[in-house]
Amino acid sequence: MAAELDFSPPEVPEPTFMENMLRYGLFFGAIFQLICVLAIILPISKSHKTDSDNFESKSSEVVKKPKVAAPQLSKKPKKETKKKR
Secondary structure (H helix, E strand, O other): OOOOOOOOOOOOOOOOHHHHHHHHHHHHHHHHHHHHHHHHHOOOOHHHHHHHHHHHHHHHHOOOOOOOOOOOOOOOOOOOOOOOO
């Protein structure tokens, strides 16, 4: 019975060029996502904070113009018509 079982590894074809491109593209995409997440989590350097503080003070100095309300159109009540049966 042991002679009947074949424990040799299955034959797997070599990956094609496109399969390799897909594999490495997904690999580098995952690394890029990890770098982006770490950039959000890790604290920002002091030099960048001073730049952002200057930007916030400039934006708070800008005076916003009040919005003018749009003129209301005169709305006429719709006449209800009864359907004839």
